[in-house]
Amino acid sequence: MLDLRLYMAQRLSAMVMIPLTLGHLAVMIYAMRGGLTGGEILARTQGSLFWFLFYGTFVAAVSVHGAIGLRVIVHETFGTRGRALMLLTWGSCLVLFLMGARAVLAVTLA
Amino acid sequence: MEAAENTLEVSVWRGGEDGEYQTFQVPAQENQTILDVVSWIQQYADPTLTYRFACRVGMCGSCAMMVNGKPRWTCRTHVKKATEGADKIEIAPLRNLPVIKDLAADMDPFFDKWVKAGAVHHPTRTRDDAIETITPDEPGRVEAAKAIECINCSVCYAGCDTVANNPDYLGPAALQRAWTLYNDAKDADRQAILDNVSGVGGCHNCHTQGSCTMYCPNELDPLSAIAGLKRVTAQNFFKRKG
Numbered sequence: 206m207l208d209l210r211l212y213m214a215q216r217l218s219a220m221v222m223i224p225l226t227l228g229h230l231a232v233m234i235y236a237m238r239g240g241l242t243g244g245e246i247l248a249r250t251q252g253s254l255f256w257f258l259f260y261g262t263f264v265a266a267v268s269v270h271g272a273i274g275l276r277v278i279v280h281e282t283f284g285t286r287g288r289a290l291m292l293l294t295w296g297s298c299l300v301l302f303l304m305g306a307r308a309v310l311a312v313t314l315a
Numbered sequence: 316m317e318a319a320e321n322t323l324e325v326s327v328w329r330g331g332e333d334g335e336y337q338t339f340q341v342p343a344q345e346n347q348t349i350l351d352v353v354s355w356i357q358q359y360a361d362p363t364l365t366y367r368f369a370c371r372v373g374m375c376g377s378c379a380m381m382v383n384g385k386p387r388w389t390c391r392t393h394v395k396k397a398t399e400g401a402d403k404i405e406i407a408p409l410r411n412l413p414v415i416k417d418l419a420a421d422m423d424p425f426f427d428k429w430v431k432a433g434a435v436h437h438p439t440r441t442r443d444d445a446i447e448t449i450t451p452d453e454p455g456r457v458e459a460a461k462a463i464e465c466i467n468c469s470v471c472y473a474g475c476d477t478v479a480n481n482p483d484y485l486g487p488a489a490l491q492r493a494w495t496l497y498n499d500a501k502d503a504d505r506q507a508i509l510d511n512v513s514g515v516g517g518c519h520n521c522h523t524q525g526s527c528t529m530y531c532p533n534e535l536d537p538l539s540a541i542a543g544l545k546r547v548t549a550q551n552f553f554k555r556k557g
């Protein structure tokens with residue numbers, strides 16, 4: 206249930222995620238090791254365009270990548286196709302995006 | 316052939332989709348293929364047993380069956396190789412295809428997908444033109460040559476788990492054929508080939524599990540052919556947009 210467009214969307218979103226994942230890991234290690242408090246972290250992220258774009262891009266890429274992956278698994282496991290499969294793909298993309306966007310906005314909005 | 320004392324216990328699929336296994340005792344021989352076993356049953360135990368074969372030398376691709384769970388060309392598969400030490404043989408019609416009766420699978424979906432994959436030659440010249448010279452060591456020709464020994468036996472198709480879970484998937488044989496034609500310098504419409512393998516059942520559904528290459532009795536490599544199609548379609552994706 207993958208045509209060339211979905212295949213490319215999944216590959217490209219994966220390529221976007223690779224450096225962002227590494228960046229995210231580095232940030233986590235830095236924050237834990239440096240012993241930053243929640244307040245100190247928020248002080249750095251709130252109002253920061255950089256972190257907004259960093260995690261915003263991450264969330265967008267995850268939503269695309271995850272939704273397509275789920276589509277393949279559901280189709281091959283349950284035989285879901287047509288409208289139901291399309292709804293599942295877009296639905297999971299939207300849910301992932303909204304959940305991620307909520308978190309990004311919460312930590313970056315000033 | 317000299318009859319050995321011992322016998323083989325052979326379970327053979329009987330009936331259609333809702334059939335069941337029937338067990339036969341078949342005289343064991345020193346040198347014996349799975350097709351020999353099936354033929355023995357049909358000739359000496361039950362003449363109503365349905366199965367296919369033609370050439371008996373691994374050229375026609377009509378004798379493929381599931382033997383102890385693996386897809387095999389039965390005319391070239393020795394009993395000893397197929398049983399892998401087990402003392403029982405289980406023979407069933409090819410997986411991933413409807414069963415007509417007994418060991419005869421309905422090959423229509425397999426061949427329909429060859430057509431769907433658009434494995435049709437688009438000529439560059441007419442019959443009035445001179446034949447184009449292709450030297451054997453041209454890269455495209457070398458790539459195309461790798462798959463021309465395909466005998467359409469459907470062993471790869473039966474072995475493929477992606478076909479099993481995704482009935483629209485064109486399957487390894489049809490895609491390998493498309494890749495062969497794509498590499499043919501005499502083909503005038505390569506983009507048509509790429510478009511045909513880029514739809515919902517196309518090459519991008521392959522999970523790179525490699526059963527096709529593992530089971531291919533002619534030791535062809537459909538897995539790499541499909542990887543080739545993925546690579547070229549991905550490269551062309553940007554060229555066409557730009």
Ligand code: FES
Pocket residue numbers: 368369370371372373374375376377378379388389390391
């Ligand atoms: S009978 Fe022709 S390939 Fe086996």
